[in-house]
Amino acid sequence: MSIFNEISENLQKGKAKTVKELVQQAINEGYPAKQILEEGLLVGMGVVGEKFKNNDVFVPEVLVAARAMNIGAALLKPLLMEAGVEASGRVCIGTVKGDLHDIGKNLVKMMMEGKGLEVVDLGTDVPPEKFIETAQEQGCQIICCSALLTTTMGMMEEVVALADKAGIRDNIKIMVGGAPVTESFCRKIGADKYSADAASAADAAVEICKTLIIEQEERGSL
Amino acid sequence: MTQKELLFSALRHEVTERAPWVPFAGVHAGALIGADAIELLTNEDVLVKALLEVNRLYKPDGQPVVFDLQLEAEILGCQLLWAKDGPPSVANHPLADTMTVPCRCTLPKPEDGRLPMVLSAMRRMKEAVGETTALYGLICGPFTLASHLRGNDIFMDMYDDEEYVKDLLGYCADCGKLMSDYFIEAGMDVIAVVDPLVSQISSAHFEEFLTDPFVDLFAHIKKKGAFSSFFVCGDATRNIEVMCITKPDSISVDENVDILASKTITDKYNILIGGNIPLTSIMLHGTQQDNMKYVVDLLAKVKEYKNLIIAPGCDMPYAVPIDNVIGITQAVLQTAEVREMVKNYVSVEDDIDIELPDYAHLTKPLVEVFTLDSATCAACTYMMGAANVAKEYFGDKIDMVEYKFTVKENIARCKKIGVKNLPSIYINGKLKFSSIIPSKEKLEAAINEVL
Numbered sequence: 001m002s003i004f005n006e007i008s009e010n011l012q013k014g015k016a017k018t019v020k021e022l023v024q025q026a027i028n029e030g031y032p033a034k035q036i037l038e039e040g041l042l043v044g045m046g047v048v049g050e051k052f053k054n055n056d057v058f059v060p061e062v063l064v065a066a067r068a069m070n071i072g073a074a075l076l077k078p079l080l081m082e083a084g085v086e087a088s089g090r091v092c093i094g095t096v097k098g099d100l101h102d103i104g105k106n107l108v109k110m111m112m113e114g115k116g117l118e119v120v121d122l123g124t125d126v127p128p129e130k131f132i133e134t135a136q137e138q139g140c141q142i143i144c145c146s147a148l149l150t151t152t153m154g155m156m157e158e159v160v161a162l163a164d165k166a167g168i169r170d171n172i173k174i175m176v177g178g179a180p181v182t183e184s185f186c187r188k189i190g191a192d193k194y195s196a197d198a199a200s201a202a203d204a205a206v207e208i209c210k211t212l213i214i215e216q217e218e219r220g221s222l
Numbered sequence: 223m224t225q226k227e228l229l230f231s232a233l234r235h236e237v238t239e240r241a242p243w244v245p246f247a248g249v250h251a252g253a254l255i256g257a258d259a260i261e262l263l264t265n266e267d268v269l270v271k272a273l274l275e276v277n278r279l280y281k282p283d284g285q286p287v288v289f290d291l292q293l294e295a296e297i298l299g300c301q302l303l304w305a306k307d308g309p310p311s312v313a314n315h316p317l318a319d320t321m322t323v324p325c326r327c328t329l330p331k332p333e334d335g336r337l338p339m340v341l342s343a344m345r346r347m348k349e350a351v352g353e354t355t356a357l358y359g360l361i362c363g364p365f366t367l368a369s370h371l372r373g374n375d376i377f378m379d380m381y382d383d384e385e386y387v388k389d390l391l392g393y394c395a396d397c398g399k400l401m402s403d404y405f406i407e408a409g410m411d412v413i414a415v416v417d418p419l420v421s422q423i424s425s426a427h428f429e430e431f432l433t434d435p436f437v438d439l440f441a442h443i444k445k446k447g448a449f450s451s452f453f454v455c456g457d458a459t460r461n462i463e464v465m466c467i468t469k470p471d472s473i474s475v476d477e478n479v480d481i482l483a484s485k486t487i488t489d490k491y492n493i494l495i496g497g498n499i500p501l502t503s504i505m506l507h508g509t510q511q512d513n514m515k516y517v518v519d520l521l522a523k524v525k526e527y528k529n530l531i532i533a534p535g536c537d538m539p540y541a542v543p544i545d546n547v548i549g550i551t552q553a554v555l556q557t558a559e560v561r562e563m564v565k566n567y568v569s570v571e572d573d574i575d576i577e578l579p580d581y582a583h584l585t586k587p588l589v590e591v592f593t594l595d596s597a598t599c600a601a602c603t604y605m606m607g608a609a610n611v612a613k614e615y616f617g618d619k620i621d622m623v624e625y626k627f628t629v630k631e632n633i634a635r636c637k638k639i640g641v642k643n644l645p646s647i648y649i650n651g652k653l654k655f656s657s658i659i660p661s662k663e664k665l666e667a668a669i670n671e672v673l
Contacts, residue, residue, distance in 0.1 A: 058424050060380045060381065060422075060423060060424075063374070100303055100311040100312065100313060102374065103374055150501065150539040151307045151539065151540065151541075
């Protein structure tokens with residue numbers, strides 16, 4: 001078994017200590033950090049995401065796998081920066097104002113990081129203005145809003161309205177999700193994308209970032 | 223047989239003449255009397271008044287007295303974030319930074335937190351409606367309570383320190399036993415152990431950590447002479463079987479679970495299953511017709527009324543239109559008639575020629591009362607009653623007529639006028655009251671306006 005497979009397999013089992021040792025071993029053996037990240041850690045997290053989507057694994061399994069990934073990624077971070085490797089996109093995420101639930105939001109964050117995105121976590125009970133300010137200040141391509149309550153999901157509409165007012169909708173897309181949120185609700189409030197689960201949200205975010213970055217580059221080259 | 227006896231019979235797994243109906247009106251109860259969730263969950267008089275209104279309008283066979291999973295957590299040191307239109311949320315986790323299990327001496331006593339208010343409300347409800355309505359006391363399930371205390375780290379702890387998780391769950395199950403004792407003593411007939419987080423773990427984790435505390439808890443409730451129910455939220459499909467093994471009398475699921483598929487499992491264990499009217503898409507955002515249709519369609523799919531309760535998927539959102547719950551009530555209580563109504567509603571076309579009154583040129587005020595059927599629908603009876611009182615007061619000065627939805631021509635009339643919800647009162651062709659029964663003064667004032 002290649003060292004990348006070993007990293008992936010152990011990450012899927014949530015074995016943080018082993019993953020850390022294997023990542024260090026791969027570094028010592030001279031593998032590029034980008035390859036260790038993409039072929040080891042991200043592949044493993046991708047498998048976990050897929051299993052989560054298919055109801056084969058659940059919240060605890062995802063959390064321990066993500067912890068293993070973060071420990072491995074921490075070793076790689078300085079090397080990636082040194083090599084000038086950039087994240088494939090930047091996202092800010094939070095649970096909307098009045099809502100303190102964060103399990104779903106955390107899962108989405110982990111899945112997105114597992115897809116190589118940089119995620120700015122605003123936490124819970126996040127006012128609409130905070131989403132907009134952060135996305136603008138930190139150059140995010142996506143704002144992700146989470147809500148678990150029927151009474152707080154309406155806050156997402158305010159985020160959309162503020163984004164409209166700020167004139168940022170061409171450059172920053174708004175994703176929504178959470179137990180009571182549906183595709184039709186997403187359309188109704190004018191958000192850009194609804195995802196039913198954390199893994200799908202991560203896939204969608206990668207696609208959105210890719211499209212936006214290409215568009216921005218094209219605009220820049222005109 | 224009283225409505226309570228019907229529910230008890232269902233909980234004893236007997237065949238019943240109709241499926242029992244248990245509306246989970248938690249914070250929504252407040253909406254019936256214009257009280258917000260904070261008033262409802264902190265003021266005993268408001269709570270009792272709201273619950274009596276639930277009982278009056280929705281004719282429940284069983285009804286929860288308080289739906290607040292944060293009651294125990296608050297006593298055990300969690301701070302709460304209150305909302306006007308929803309139950310409070312836990313804002314901090316006292317065990318987040320300390321992997322300890324609190325001393326049993328910290329467990330709730332009847333005089334702690336909001337328990338005195340809740341227990342007193344339970345006693346008053348028992349006195350007021352306990353003869354005919356089964357009352358549900360809801361406790362926070364051990365796993366959800368553990369997560370309130372420890373935070374999301376409880377999930378990681380399941381890998382890092384299994385013994386700690388088991389100890390903490392033991393503490394939380396003991397809390398559940400004490401709460402059950404208090405609630406049973408206050409007259410509750412059914413103890414519902416509400417544990418939404420159960421849907422977030424695998425069956426293997428359930429068996430490793432939750433089977434023992436739940437078996438223990440349900441055995442305790444049985445020993446104390448009450449029925450038990452295991453409430454779960456989210457897609458708990460895979461865990462239905464392991465939940466059955468803990469031996470509750472009943473299980474309640476939301477719309478994420480295919481209730482009929484799950485019923486094949488619960489039937490195997492002779493456990494009753496309840497649910498699962500969708501809270502948001504149907505109850506909150508659907509029409510009265512959608513709600514009635516969902517229920518009659520569900521009931522049409524069972525071959526007999528055994529081991530099934532009709533209930534919302536979970537605690538109803540605050541702002542669920544009252545009309546929708548009235549429609550559900552009617553669909554459960556008069557299933558055959560409502561099935562016919564729903565069928566007629568779809569099939570009645572504009573070809574039934576209905577001549578509407580010339581509202582602009584009436585010789586005297588015309589009060590039109592649109593009902594599902596004032597003889598069977600409780601809310602309709604009260605609406606019609608209010609109209610009759612007004613008619614008596616005004617005598618010949620006004621005209622009054624009832625249109626029952628059971629008659630095809632009346633459905634066509636409803637469609638033509640644009641009546642969306644029943645019961646409702648129109649005066650001179652204009653909607654004046656929908657579902658909320660007007661007081662004598664309000665109705666008289668509305669009529670006087672056009673006299």
